[in-house]
Amino acid sequence: MKLLIVEDEPELTASLLSHLQDQQYVCEVATTFAEAEEKLLLFEYDCVLLDLTLPGGDGLELLRQLQARQQADGVIITSSRDALDDRITGLRLGADDYLPKPFHLSELSARIAALVRRRRFNGSNLVQAGPLTVDVLARQATVRGQPLLLTRSEYDLLLLLLANQNRVVMKSTIAEHISGDMAEHFNSYEPVYTHVKNLKRKLSELGIGDSLRTVYGLGYRFELPSA
Template sequence: MKILIIEDEKELVKSMTQFLRQESYVCEVAETATEAGEKILMYDYDCILLDLSLPDGNGLKVLESLKASKKTDGVIIITAKNSLEDRVAGLNLGADDYLSKPFYMPELMARVSAVIRRKRFDGNNTLTFHEITIDLMGKIVTINGKSLELTRKEYDLLLFLVSNKNRVVSKNAIAEHLSGDDAELLDKFDFIYSHMKNLKKKISEAGGMDYIKTVYGLGYKFTS
């Protein structure tokens, strides 16, 4: 899962990224409204954490731009402002939740997880595709009721494929999802081939069917 943190308080950004990365999220950061707008146009995010007070403008303008682009990224407003007007304005523009500073990181984590479940997985705590079940809360995968041991990247890859089932996902999209900004530094997709190969092998050895299909010249497709 990929998160965009739009915030200019460096210590807060450091705390948020450290905590979220420990929970297996890929985090990207934008410190200004301009930088945030560029990232939102280029990439898709599972959740955006948006501060309203940015050095070059109001965060609500970023939210307006996001919604004008018809994008469905989840948005949580994070602000020191406590006025009802700010919260109402953000929610009316399409934000999914809000959180006032200061806040505890476990609460942030709970709200991020809730928004992603609502936006990406229809509010469900589990995903099921035939014999494969993914526990979104526990980050546990089972096949025919038996636990499947996956690395963090393999889990993220499987979840990304299942949540986009019956759609072709490009190698670029997979790289961005797994590595965030670091994907731009990668000249080859060897790491994707490696994770894909290992994931397919583990599913097969656990008795699962081969649902991951290579679409030559385009990417991969998870389908029965």
């Protein structure tokens, strides 16, 4: 899962990064309005943690831009501006949640997990695809009860494919999803090929390797074989 932290307080940013990276999220940071505006224009995120008071602009304007583009990024406002008007405006502009500062990191984690479940998997902790089961909250996968042992990148790739089951996921989308804005510095898609190859091998060892299909020239699709 890929997150954008829009926050200009250095100590809080460091705490958020440490906590969320420990939970295996891919995290990017924007510390000004202009930096956040650019990242939101160029990339998509599973969740944006958005402070409203930013150098160079108001976070509510970023929400207006997302709404105007009909961009599907989930947004949790994290702000010391706890006025009712700001809450109502933020939610009307498409924010999914509003968490006033100061907040506990454990509560933030729970709200991020809830947002991702709600947006991608209809609120369920368990994602089922034939014999494959993924516990989104525990970040664990099994096939017919057998553990599917994955690296962080392989797990994120699998979840991305499941969220887009039966649809092609472009190689560029996979690169951004598992590597964040570092993907733009790749000279090739070799890291994507490596993660896909390793995931397919592990799925094959448990008998469902045919579910991960290559769409040549475009990307990959997770599709259960016809019975």
